[in-house]
Amino acid sequence: MLEFLSACKFQASFRAVQISLLKSKIHRAVVTAANVNYEGSLSISADLAELVELEEFERTLVGNMANGEQFETYVVYGLRGVGAIELNGAVAHLGKPGDRLTIMSFGLFDPEEARTHQPKVIVLGEKNKVFRQK
Numbered sequence: 001m002l003e004f005l006s007a008c009k010f011q012a013s014f015r016a017v018q019i020s021l022l023k024s025k026i027h028r029a030v031v032t033a034a035n036v037n038y039e040g041s042l043s044i045s046a047d048l049a050e051l052v053e054l055e056e057f058e059r060t061l062v063g064n065m066a067n068g069e070q071f072e073t074y075v076v077y078g079l080r081g082v083g084a085i086e087l088n089g090a091v092a093h094l095g096k097p098g099d100r101l102t103i104m105s106f107g108l109f110d111p112e113e114a115r116t117h118q119p120k121v122i123v124l125g126e127k128n129k130v131f132r133q134k
Contacts, residue, residue, distance in 0.1 A: 016110060017110065017111055018108040018109065018110060019108070019109050019110075019111060019114045020106050020107070020108055020109075021106060021107060021109055021114060021117055021119070022104060022105075022106055022119040023053070023105050023106055023107035023119055023120070024052035024053055024054045024103075024104065024105045024119060024120050024121075025052060025102065025103065025104045025105075025119055025120070025121040025122075026044070026048060026049075026052055026054075026101075026102070026103040026121075026122055026124065027102050027121065027122070027123045027124065028065075028100050028101075028102070028123055028124050028125070028131075029044075029048075029085045029100065029101045029102075029103055029124050029128060030083075030085060030097075030098060030099070030100055030101075030124070030127075030128055031085050031086070031087055031095050031096065031097050031098060031099045031100075031101060032083065032084050032085050032086060032097060032128070033084070033086040033087070033097060034086065034087040034088075034092035034095060034096055034097060035086065035087070035088050035089075035092055036089065036090075036092040036093065038086075038088035038089050038092070039088065039089055040073065040074075040088055040089030040090060040091070041073055041074050041075065041076040041088045041089065041091075042060060042062060042073045042074070042075055042076065042085070042086070042087060042088065042091065042103065043075075043076045043077070043078040043084055043085070043086035043088060044075055044076075044077065044078055044084065044085055044086075044103070045077075045078045045079060045080055045081065045082055045083055045084045045085075045128070046077035046078060046079070046080045047080045047081055048083070048085075048122065048124075048128065048130075049075055049077060051120070051122050051130065051133065052119075052120040052121065052122055053120050054075050054103075054105055055075070056075055056076060056077045057074050057075065057076070058074060058075050058105050059072060059073075059074050059105065060072065060073055060074060060075055060103055060104060060105050061103075061104045061105070061106070062091070062101055062102070062103050062104070063101065063102040063104075064094060064095045064099050064100075064101055065099070065100040065101065065102065066095065066096075066098075066099040066100060067094075067095070067099070069094040069095065071091050071094050073089075073091050075105075076088070083124075083127050083128030083129065084128075085101065085103075085128060118134075119134075120134075121133070121134040122134070
């Protein structure tokens, strides 16, 4: 029995603790289009997504500041330099052009990484141009 308890303690000491933290955030993005007939996703101009290190097909949590809706979807890169933020598929019912969104993704970090982690954040202004980068 003592050997079994020792083995359990040994295995427990090797369990990795992971902490979920904000990795990327695009704040105050204005919806430029909503297309119910598209297969699904959130199209973001590639240059904006890359500024916050959002990968194509990465899962996102989106909050609509206009109506309080929150939903999960994934990123599809849109045309660079045009400020496109497009709701596609079923999520097109959760917002409309002109609504402001907060787009977030999260990552898993070990406790040591978590102590120094800083998320990539941009705040958008008029025409979805970068107003501030953190």
